[in-house]
Amino acid sequence: xxxxxxxxxxxxxxxxxxxxxxxxxxxxxxxxxxxxxxxxxxxxxxxxxxxxxxxxxxxxxxxxxxxxxxxxxxxxxxxxxxxxxxxxxxxxxxxxxxxxxxxxxxxxxxxxxxxxxxxxxxxxxxxxxxxxxxxxxxxxxxxxxxxxxxxxxxxxxxxxxxxxxxxxxxxxxxxxxxxxxxxxxxxxxxxxxxxxxxxxxxxxxxxxxxxxxxxxxxxxxxxxxxxxxxxxxxxxxxxxxxxxxxxxxxxxxxxxxxxxxx
Numbered sequence: 001x002x003x004x005x006x007x008x009x010x011x012x013x014x015x016x017x018x019x020x021x022x023x024x025x026x027x028x029x030x031x032x033x034x035x036x037x038x039x040x041x042x043x044x045x046x047x048x049x050x051x052x053x054x055x056x057x058x059x060x061x062x063x064x065x066x067x068x069x070x071x072x073x074x075x076x077x078x079x080x081x082x083x084x085x086x087x088x089x090x091x092x093x094x095x096x097x098x099x100x101x102x103x104x105x106x107x108x109x110x111x112x113x114x115x116x117x118x119x120x121x122x123x124x125x126x127x128x129x130x131x132x133x134x135x136x137x138x139x140x141x142x143x144x145x146x147x148x149x150x151x152x153x154x155x156x157x158x159x160x161x162x163x164x165x166x167x168x169x170x171x172x173x174x175x176x177x178x179x180x181x182x183x184x185x186x187x188x189x190x191x192x193x194x195x196x197x198x199x200x201x202x203x204x205x206x207x208x209x210x211x212x213x214x215x216x217x218x219x220x221x222x223x224x225x226x227x228x229x230x231x232x233x234x235x236x237x238x239x240x241x242x243x244x245x246x247x248x249x250x251x252x253x254x255x256x257x258x259x260x261x262x
Contacts, residue, residue: 097184
């Protein structure tokens with residue numbers, strides 16, 4: 001036999017002069033080291049956080065939530081593609097909140113209409129149907145909001161590039177997106193809270209946009225009513241887009257309700 005450590009030839013049972021002993025040999029573990037996994041996860045998270053673009057997105061989100069007007073002002077001259085990331089995040093956040101809230105309302109209405117004898121179970125298809133339609137509506141509405149802002153500025157002889165306008169408006173929208181998500185989650189507990197938060201989100205967006213075009217952009221609107229017209233036109237366009245998107249999942253939702261009834 002040979003020593004596994006130094007390779008010296010030994011007789012059976014003879015101890016090796018190198019000090020090797022089978023009792024000292026630790027069995028190899030087939031499981032990964034827990035500390036190594038934790039350290040690897042921490043290093044990956046740190047690397048992601050230290051990425052300049054990721055840290056900038058996080059700073060914009062937290063800044064928009066903490067001090068929206070200051071963050072909007074900071075982003076009003078940006079010409080990069082940060083707005084694309086912000087728009088996608090906002091569309092996902094808004095869609096998730098709306099999908100949760102709408103499905104909760106439908107389930108509650110169905111239960112009330114049947115006097116508690118029947119229940120509408122939200123299926124994955126129903127949830128993702130609402131989510132997909134809400135995502136499409138959110139994306140269209142964000143684009144309409146950006147275009148409306150550019151047109152509004154142009155009317156008052158102030159040129160704004162698309163990227164700068166997009167970064168500005170997606171930053172202004174972030175607080176409202178967070179409120180819509182909160183509306184969906186809190187609406188699961190008590191539906192009227194969700195309705196109040198959605199209304200507050202819309203008011204917040206309008207108020208922030210008004211402060212933006214009047215103060216942050218340096219534009220002095222002749223009258224408040226000019227902004228009211230701008231907000232009304234934008235809301236009408238977004239409502240038209242919403243009506244289009246609603247038609248995309250109404251049939252699927254109706255079929256699910258009918259299958260629950262019969």
